[in-house]
Amino acid sequence: MTAILLLFLLGTVLLVFEVFMPSSVLGILGGAAMLWGCIVAFMHYGARGGGLAVLAGLALLGLALYAELGLLPRTRLGKRFFLHDSIGATSQPPLAEAGTVVGKLCEAATTLAPSGYVLLDGRRYEAFSQSGHVARGTTLKVVAVDNFRLTVTKS
Numbered sequence: 001m002t003a004i005l006l007l008f009l010l011g012t013v014l015l016v017f018e019v020f021m022p023s024s025v026l027g028i029l030g031g032a033a034m035l036w037g038c039i040v041a042f043m044h045y046g047a048r049g050g051g052l053a054v055l056a057g058l059a060l061l062g063l064a065l066y067a068e069l070g071l072l073p074r075t076r077l078g079k080r081f082f083l084h085d086s087i088g089a090t091s092q093p094p095l096a097e098a099g100t101v102v103g104k105l106c107e108a109a110t111t112l113a114p115s116g117y118v119l120l121d122g123r124r125y126e127a128f129s130q131s132g133h134v135a136r137g138t139t140l141k142v143v144a145v146d147n148f149r150l151t152v153t154k155s
Contacts, residue, residue, distance in 0.1 A: 004044075004053060007037030008060055015064045019072065019081060034061065096125055098145040105155055108138045118152060127152045 014030030034057045042050030072078035106120035106127075112134040118127040120142065126149040127140070134140065134154065144151040 001044075004037045004041050007033045007040065008053075008057060011037065011057075012060050012064050015061070016068065019068050095148060096120070096145055096150060101142050101150065102144060104142050106140050106142060106150070106152065108134050108136050108140060111136050112140075112152070115149070118150060120150070125150050129153065 011030040011034035014026045018026040038053045041053030073082045106118040109119045110116040112129040114129040128151050131154045140152040141155040142150050
């Protein structure tokens, strides 16, 4: 019985310490210790004792997860480990709305061969030219908005 309790205790401690050492090593070792404790319980106490050990292991696992994910983030120490802020910025410019840009004139900011960039109302958009190769500075007309780019043609 002592071996089972020690394996469960070791498994729980390793699972809790996994928060402080960000890798899956301690979690795997903790889960293996708890699993080994269940196996020892089945070997020594049969199906009834093993079943109780499995239930106790699941209860300890649930308690450890609740402590890690429910209680720890609220503590002063836990606030240093968990992210609480998010970044609202984007790495890509916002997409053009089809209703506001279709039919407008734009200027080729780069050579479109057949893809490149255009300037429309002071903003730079990726564009695809239906007219093929277009030189930089050419005036173009927006005919459609594709997934992430404007479809343009010579005006």
